[in-house]
Amino acid sequence: MTRAQLPDDLEALESQSIYILREAFARVEKPAMLWSIGKDSTALLWMVRKAFLGEVPFPLVLLDTGMEFAEVYAFRDRLVREWGLTVVNEACPPESSVDQSLPPAARHAARKSAGLRALLERERYGAVILGIRRDEQAIRAKERIFSPRNSDGSWDPQRQPPELWDYYSTEVPDGAHVRVHPLLHWTERDIWRYTQAEEIPFVPLYLARNGQRYRTLGESNITFPIRSDADTIEKIVAELAATHEPERAGRAMDGESEDAFERLRAGGYM
Amino acid sequence: MKQLRIVMVGDVDAGKSTILGRLLVDLGQVTPAKLAELESTSAKRGVAIEYSFLLDAFQLERDQAITLDLSRIWVRLPQRDLVFVDAPGHRELIRNLLSGASEVDAAIMVVAADEGITAQTRKQALFLHWFGFSEITVAINKLDLASDPKRAYETRRAEVEAFLAELGIQARAIVPVAARSGDGIVKAGPLTAWWNGPALLDALTGIPSRVPDPTAELRFVVQDVYRRDGKRFIAGRLDSGTMHVGQRIVFWPLQTSAEVTSIVNWPAQLDAARAGQSVAIELNSRIFVDRGAVASAVGHGPELGRALQATVVWLGATPASEGDSLRLRLGTREIPVTLQKIEHVVDHETLEPRPAETIGAGEVGVVAFVARESIAADAGFEASSLGRFVLMRDGAVVAGGRVDAVIGRAKGEGATNVIAMHSSVTAEERARRNGHRGGVFWLTGLPSAGKSTIAMAVQRMLFERGRHVYVLDGDTLRTGLNIDLGFSEEDRAENVRRTAAVAGVFADAGFAVITALISPNAQDREAARAAYPDGFFEIYISCDLSTAERRDVKGHYKRARAGEMVNFTGVSAPYDIPENPELVVDTVTHDIAESAAALLAFIEERILV
Ligand SMILES: Nc1nc2c(ncn2[C@@H]2O[C@H](COP(=O)(O)OP(=O)(O)O)[C@@H](O)[C@H]2O)c(=O)[nH]1
Ligand SMILES: [Mg+2]
Numbered sequence: 078m079t080r081a082q083l084p085d086d087l088e089a090l091e092s093q094s095i096y097i098l099r100e101a102f103a104r105v106e107k108p109a110m111l112w113s114i115g116k117d118s119t120a121l122l123w124m125v126r127k128a129f130l131g132e133v134p135f136p137l138v139l140l141d142t143g144m145e146f147a148e149v150y151a152f153r154d155r156l157v158r159e160w161g162l163t164v165v166n167e168a169c170p171p172e173s174s175v176d177q178s179l180p181p182a183a184r185h186a187a188r189k190s191a192g193l194r195a196l197l198e199r200e201r202y203g204a205v206i207l208g209i210r211r212d213e214q215a216i217r218a219k220e221r222i223f224s225p226r227n228s229d230g231s232w233d234p235q236r237q238p239p240e241l242w243d244y245y246s247t248e249v250p251d252g253a254h255v256r257v258h259p260l261l262h263w264t265e266r267d268i269w270r271y272t273q274a275e276e277i278p279f280v281p282l283y284l285a286r287n288g289q290r291y292r293t294l295g296e297s298n299i300t301f302p303i304r305s306d307a308d309t310i311e312k313i314v315a316e317l318a319a320t321h322e323p324e325r326a327g328r329a330m331d332g333e334s335e336d337a338f339e340r341l342r343a344g345g346y347m
Numbered sequence: 348m349k350q351l352r353i354v355m356v357g358d359v360d361a362g363k364s365t366i367l368g369r370l371l372v373d374l375g376q377v378t379p380a381k382l383a384e385l386e387s388t389s390a391k392r393g394v395a396i397e398y399s400f401l402l403d404a405f406q407l408e409r410d411q412a413i414t415l416d417l418s419r420i421w422v423r424l425p426q427r428d429l430v431f432v433d434a435p436g437h438r439e440l441i442r443n444l445l446s447g448a449s450e451v452d453a454a455i456m457v458v459a460a461d462e463g464i465t466a467q468t469r470k471q472a473l474f475l476h477w478f479g480f481s482e483i484t485v486a487i488n489k490l491d492l493a494s495d496p497k498r499a500y501e502t503r504r505a506e507v508e509a510f511l512a513e514l515g516i517q518a519r520a521i522v523p524v525a526a527r528s529g530d531g532i533v534k535a536g537p538l539t540a541w542w543n544g545p546a547l548l549d550a551l552t553g554i555p556s557r558v559p560d561p562t563a564e565l566r567f568v569v570q571d572v573y574r575r576d577g578k579r580f581i582a583g584r585l586d587s588g589t590m591h592v593g594q595r596i597v598f599w600p601l602q603t604s605a606e607v608t609s610i611v612n613w614p615a616q617l618d619a620a621r622a623g624q625s626v627a628i629e630l631n632s633r634i635f636v637d638r639g640a641v642a643s644a645v646g647h648g649p650e651l652g653r654a655l656q657a658t659v660v661w662l663g664a665t666p667a668s669e670g671d672s673l674r675l676r677l678g679t680r681e682i683p684v685t686l687q688k689i690e691h692v693v694d695h696e697t698l699e700p701r702p703a704e705t706i707g708a709g710e711v712g713v714v715a716f717v718a719r720e721s722i723a724a725d726a727g728f729e730a731s732s733l734g735r736f737v738l739m740r741d742g743a744v745v746a747g748g749r750v751d752a753v754i755g756r757a758k759g760e761g762a763t764n765v766i767a768m769h770s771s772v773t774a775e776e777r778a779r780r781n782g783h784r785g786g787v788f789w790l791t792g793l794p795s796a797g798k799s800t801i802a803m804a805v806q807r808m809l810f811e812r813g814r815h816v817y818v819l820d821g822d823t824l825r826t827g828l829n830i831d832l833g834f835s836e837e838d839r840a841e842n843v844r845r846t847a848a849v850a851g852v853f854a855d856a857g858f859a860v861i862t863a864l865i866s867p868n869a870q871d872r873e874a875a876r877a878a879y880p881d882g883f884f885e886i887y888i889s890c891d892l893s894t895a896e897r898r899d900v901k902g903h904y905k906r907a908r909a910g911e912m913v914n915f916t917g918v919s920a921p922y923d924i925p926e927n928p929e930l931v932v933d934t935v936t937h938d939i940a941e942s943a944a945a946l947l948a949f950i951e952e953r954i955l956v
Contacts, residue, residue, distance in 0.1 A: 086349045088624065089558075095625035096584050099570040103638055103679075128582075130575050130613045130627060211419045215404030218418045221446075234405060234416055239442035239662050241449045241737050241747040244676050248742030264421055264428070318423070321376045335388055336406050 087271050090263055094121070095128040096243065097222060097259040101204050102134060104247040105255060108204035109136045111193070111347065112164065114149050115294045116279050118208035119156070120268050121260055123277045125206075126160070135206070138165045140192045142185075144296035152280045159278075167196050176344065180333035182299045183341055190345040194230045197254060204247070206257045207347050212264045213324055214331065216338050221246075222261050228252040230345035265292075265324050266317045273310040284308050292324055299329040349556045350421075350428040354447045356475065357457030358467040359436040362488040364414050365526040366457060367431050368398025370422060370548065373533040377401065398527070402433045415440065417447045429551065438467060441709045442662045445474060445747055452557045454483045455547070456507075460499045461492045464510055470695040470709065472514055477660060477711055477749065479728040482517045484550050491525040496538050513698060520550035559623030563587035566649070566731045567596065567620075567642040568678045573627065580611065580627040581636050583679075586732040588644070590628075591619035596642040598634070599723035600651055601876055603927075605630035632926045635873025639680035641723055641733060649723040649733050652755025654687070655716045659706070659738065663745030666705035667712070673745070675716065677724055677736040684716040684738075715754070721880055724750045777857040781815055783954040785854035787847070787879045788946070791866045791925060792888030793917045794903055795895040797934040797942065798863040801888065804943040806861060809950065815857055819846055821864035834914040836868070843871040851878030859954050867916045869923035884953065886946065887928040892917050894935050 083091065101108050110125065110133075112118045125133055139153065157164055169192030175184055193205070211218040221237050223245035238246040249255050260268075272279060282291045289302040290313075303326065307313040325331050331338050338346075355363040371377050377385075381401075389397040392409060400409055402418045414435040422429040434440075434447040448454065454475050458464060475483060485507055493499030500523040511518055523531050523539045524547055530536025534546050544550075565588030573580045590596065590607060597604040609629040610617040620626045630636070643649060655675075661667050671686040690713040691700035706712035725733040728749055738746040778784045790798040802818045809816040824846060825832065832838040843866050853860040866872050876883045895917065896904045907915035914920040925931075930949050932942045 085558075088621075089349065092584065092623055092625040096570070099582055099625070100679075103571045127613045128625070130573055130580060130611065132575070212421050215402070215418065218402075218420065219404065219416045235407070237416055237443070239737075239744045239747070240446045241744065242732075242735055244737040244744065246744060248739075321378050323378070323381065326380075332384075335384075335391075339404070339406060 083274055084270075087267065087274060090267055091124060091127070091271070093262065094124050094259040097245070097257065098125055098128040098206070100243070100245055101206060101223075101247070101257045101259075102129070104245070105204040105257075107135075107200075107202050108206055108257070109138055109200070109202040110206040111208075112137045112139055113208070113294070113347075114139065114145070114153050114280065115208075116268055116272060116283060117210065117260055117263075119279060120272055120275075120277055121206075121208040123275060124259070133162060136165050136200075136202075137162055138167050138196065140169055140189045140196075141166050142169045142188050142192070142296055144298055146280075146282060146294065146297045148280050148282050149294060152278070156278065167192055170195065179340065180330070180337055182329035183333055183337045185296065185299050186330045186341060186346065187344065189347065190230070190341065193347070194345055197230060201252075202254055203249070204255045204257050206259065208260045209258055209347060210263050210265070210268075211261050214338060216342055220258055220261055222258050223247055224256040224258065225249050226254050226256060226345065230254075232343050232345065234343070266314060269310055269313050269317065273314070283313070285312075292327055295328055301327040301329070303327055348427040349558065350430050351453065351551070351554055351556050352430045352432060352451040353453045353455055353551065353554075354432040354434055354444075354451040355455050355457060356434060356444065356448075356468075356471045357436055358459070358462065358465045358471075359413060361436060361457040361459045361462070361468075362526040363436065363457045364399030364402045364433055365397075366455075366486060366488065366524065366532060366547070367420055367433055368401040369526050369529050369532050370431075371401055371420060372398060373529050374422060376422065413437065415443075417443050426552075436467060436471070438470075438709065441474075441660075444471060445660060445662070448474060448478050449747070453551070453554045454480050456483055456485045458485060458487050458503055458507060459489045460487055460496075460503055461489055463503055464506055466696065469510070472510070472516065473693065473695050473698065473711060474660065476514045476516055477658060480516065482519050483511075484519045484547070484554075485521040486524050486531075486547050487521065488524050488526050490523055490530065490538050491528060496523065496525075497541050500542075519554070520545060522547045522550050559585075559621075560587050561589050561622040563622070564647050564725075564731060565590055565596070565642070565644040566725075566733060567628075568732065569598070569636060569638055569640040569642070570679050571638050572636060578629060579633070580629060582625075582627040584625045585620045585622055587622050589619055589621060590642075592617075595645050597645055597648055598636050598640045598642050599648055600721040601635065601640070601873070601880060602648075602651075603634040603636075603873065603876075604645065605632045605634050633869045633923065634926075635870050635876070637874075639678070641678050641680075649725045649731070650753035651721050651723050652753040653718055653721060654754040655684075655718075655722060655724060655750055656690075656713070656752040656754060657716065657736070657748045657750050658711060658713050659746045659748040660711050661706040661708055661746050663740060663743070664708060665740075665745075666707045667714075667746070668705050671740075673716075674739040675718065675722070675736055676739060677722065677750075678733055680722075681739075682718050682720050682722065684718045686714060687717045688715040690714060713751070720877075721755075722753070724753050726750050726752055774855070774857075778956050781857045782956070783814055783857075783859070784882065784956060785815075785857045785879075786859050786882035786884065786950070786954050787850045787854050787875075788859065788861045788884050788886055788950055789847075789850075789866070789872065789875060790861065790863050790886050790888050791872060791928075793890055793892060793895045793922055794865060794915070795898040795900050796888045796890035797939070798865075798888045800939055801932065801934070801942050801946055802861045802863040804939060805946045805950065808943065808947050809859060812951075814859055814954070816859045816861070817853055819850055819853075819860060819862045819864075821846070821862075821866075834920070839866075839868060840871045840874075843868070843875055847875035847878035850875075854879045854882060859950055861950075865916050865922070867920065867922040869925065872925070882953065884929040884949075885925055885927075886930045886932060886949070887925040888942075889931050889933045890935055
């Protein structure tokens with residue numbers, strides 16, 4: 078089983094992500110990974126299998142609002158079968174249970190944070206591994222690779238620990254957890270180039286059909302496609318090299334108010 | 348092509364975030380929608396368009412117009428991506444600045460023309476120097492505030508040059524800019540029309556990205572050991588050098604060696620690993636390897652010692668004092684250390700060493716640590732990843748450090764000049780008084796191979812010669828210390844661990860300790876080595892099963908064959924024959940006296956000073 082060697086830059090990115098995953102597994106008790114089934118966390122899941130020699134040594138959780146695209150659920154079922162995965166489908170609480178002062182789409186997105194909080198309270202995971210990237214969003218650009226959360230799941234960006242070289246902070250107080258972000262240093266374009274080079278499967282909604290494609294996949298009711306003719310990965314990579322439109326422009330909750338995303342994240346959103 | 352990562356340093360308000368915001372806008376990498384949003388968030392706060400808001404995304408940052416935490420932005424250029432790490436200039440936020448500086452290839456220092464080099468700028472430059480940046484790029488900003496931009500630039504330029512020369516840092520370029528209006532950022536503007544040099548962006552071309560060094564010494568840092576289908580894989584990263592299948596490597600600090608039989612980047616099998624690559628490897632022997640170990644090429648190991656001299660940047664809220672107990676993280680190893688001595692603190696005003704009792708937050712100090720265990724390290728940031736570390740207290744990172752020297756003993760030597768600084772009596776002193784050193788002589792072999800008999804005979808002989816000697820016999824210990832243990836694999840491992848720990852203490856006290864335990868598991872035995880790594884010797888008391896069974900001193904083989912005893916080594920439990928024992932004593936071809944004499948000679952040679 079030999080594939081063409083990865084380009085140097087992708088190999089360096091992959092190696093760092095694998096290093097981070099192995100650190101999380103070795104240093105933190107009871108980690109779990111969130112798999113949103115999108116391109117990033119699927120590429121991450123691919124690297125988990127590489128890091129742990131074909132196994133996924135921790136639970137794989139889907140925070141399910143029941144509102145994902147049908148194609149997303151179908152893709153999940155396919156990978157579960159092909160990769161022999163065990164997925165925990167965690168049903169998220171209804172919108173009525175979240176902070177009602179948030180703008181409408183953000184309120185919807187907050188269901189995921191509420192679902193995550195319930196899951197953590199029940200399972201007491203010491204670490205939650207997530208496929209977010211710094212280039213996605215200005216607030217995420219400020220994240221640490223290992224990012225401790227308070228016991229209520231909230232993020233205190235004013236007091237992030239130092240993160241020198243590869244020495245990550247994994248110590249958290251009882252009942253709190255640490256978010257682990259192995260893809261923080263990747264860009265959207267890196268992910269697609271990697272997906273192509275490693276032949277990683279992905280949800281077909283990312284490819285253009287009738288002049289439209291999804292650049293990110295959130296819940297079907299708050300995510301919108303962009304205009305695009307990119308019906309192959311090559312074309313996506315070329316499109317990304319040319320565009321300056323932000324990746325998450327199709328996510329309704331980000332632009333509702335200036336502080337919407339910051340408030341979501343402070344409240345434990347991914 | 349690999350991205351270039353650049354950290355922005357400079358005092359608060361020097362214009363770091365503005366330069367980056369402007370860079371994005373002038374390169375057309377901000378959409379009209381985003382620009383409009385920027386205008387409205389700026390207007391909301393009663394300011395003209397504030398480019399820094401592109402970076403300063405937190406509400407608090409915008410309201411107070413400062414950067415609180417690191418941010419990163421990607422600037423796409425035709426040749427490569429630039430990733431800028433925007434760091435806060437604030438005095439209290441040094442931990443963020445340092446975190447940023449530890450992840451980059453290059454640095455830009457921003458100096459405001461109206462302020463010049465401030466105390467905070469000096470301090471930050473000192474950190475850059477500490478991190479090993481020998482070259483930086485400088486931007487003299489806010490030239491719009493000067494009545495004569497050219498003269499203002501020249502004055503500041505002279506100041507910057509003098510200061511950097513003091514530190515021994517080269518300025519790659521010192522570029523005049525006015526960030527708010529964009530002059531000199533991507534291209535010259537009215538305020539910098541007189542300038543013949545490059546714009547800030549152009550000054551960055553040609554800066555190389557740091558890449559793991561394939562020509563440096565092989566350092567494979569072990570993160571974990573995984574078992575798959577009965578095989579053992581050692582997972583880690585090759586931080587520097589290259590490693591290939593068939594190569595013999597040495598694991599530190601135990602100094603055990605084995606040959607690499609496979610290198611896996613799952614599912615692919617590689618012939619060789621490249622510097623920087625995360626892989627998993629298999630070995631040709633079952634030597635003990637665990638997280639925390641680091642492998643090197645034979646004869647090219649790191650330094651090994653019980654003490655480190657280091658330069659640290661202190662980040663903890665509570666200052667560091669002599670005698671502090673801390674945890675050292677170096678590579679994947681984590682061990683308790685004591686801050687033994689503060690040599691001095693570097694004064695960031697004069698850059699001169701100054702004697703100090705404590706090292707406060709944000710200060711750079713030169714210190715010595717001692718550890719109870721041997722530390723494998725390399726001196727300097729350049730040599731390998733084993734030259735940098737962090738210190739932890741109560742689970743939090745309180746300092747970053749650079750190894751300046753490993754003290755305790757030279758490369759690869761025996762236990763000669765170990766400085767046991769944790770004790771008021773050194774190993775040296777004990778050895779001088781006793782006339783010999785301590786050591787652990789670990790006998791292993793099948794039941795009835797002759798371990799106890801030989802151990803007792805040699806103990807008598809050593810005692811007669813005036814040596815401090817003691818036998819730890821497996822059966823005897825099981826009547827006391829190990830009374831709660833049975834013969835399951837876990838219990839046997841624990842039996843070995845406890846016995847090793849006790850043996851280590853005796854050896855530390857100056858005794859020649861002879862242990863007589865079956866200790867059937869090779870990994871358990873290898874782990875035992877760590878209890879006294881400076882003088883641990885594995886001795887195989889060799890006897891084939893049928894001979895041992897014929898001897899059957901205690902009648903155990905018979906009972907085991909009859910099924911009355913379970914987990915009996917040689918019959919119903921495995922015995923790993925030592926692969927590289929320091930001594931083999933064959934009790935089939937030698938009688939007790941001959942075997943004892945061989946062991947006696949071996950021990951005497953090891954302990955006599
Ligand atoms: N007059 C003038 N003001 C500037 C210039 N560059 C930045 N500023 C202002 O200086 C203040 C601090 O800038 P900022 O980028 O936040 O500084 P930082 O703390 O170094 O990131 C802001 O109000 C900027 O608008 C410049 O070239 N000229
Ligand atoms: Mg700033």
